[in-house]
Amino acid sequence: MEFETRKRVTPNINLAALVDVVFILVIFIVLGANFHRIQTLDVSIPVAESTGQADSRSLVITIPASGQLDLLGKKIDPENLKSALRAKVADFESVLLVADQSAPVQRVVQILSDAQVAGFVSVSIATQEPE
Template sequence: MIRKKIVEQSAADEQAEINLSPLIDCVFILLIFYIVTTVFIDETGVDVNKPEAASSSPLDKQSMLIAITEDNRVFYAGKEIGVSGVGPMVKRQLARESIPVIIQADKKADHGVFSAVYGEAEAAGAEKVNFSTLD
């Protein structure tokens, strides 16, 4: 009789448990895959009304985007840097990796500001300076 009680009591103590270790491992693997395959691009932070072009070609996803608004303000990564800030910013980026520079100029922006930004980027050592248009 005593033996029967011990067996019944130990069976009641054992409860079904769900092992979450494999699930957590899968979540971490998916998270690592997402982080490794994601392309991080510094957006300009402002909307620009780009001009249309007769012909265009796709540009590199890894690039430095500089925006010129219709009131001739120059932005990079959401911060206004001005024409004089383009050179140091391009030099800093090119010191880390060699990437092309893309200028997104509003179609109402002055050509003089665009050419000044273009010249600053080239003077800073950018090998490829492109401009963005609508498709």
């Protein structure tokens, strides 16, 4: 009796599809880690010799070097700042500007002008005490 012998077939794994899946997972992980960092707004304010405390009834406007402004924790475009300030003039007595050291002076001056047009009489600029 003669038996038929099967040829042994070695298993073959296609690694191209596995590499593609791993690459896509790495992209999602990297993007997710970067979005977590973007949520905070780091503002490096300038140092000044004068001392004084900020009024707790001040409307705080955070001015980054570029991008949207931060008005009471909400992002706002500089074009919409005048209308937002007019809406808040009855609720606050003054404006406190927290501007980044590298923010353009023209940007800060424009915001000061918008606050004056909206009806605010007192405007302060926040600084750090020297170390």
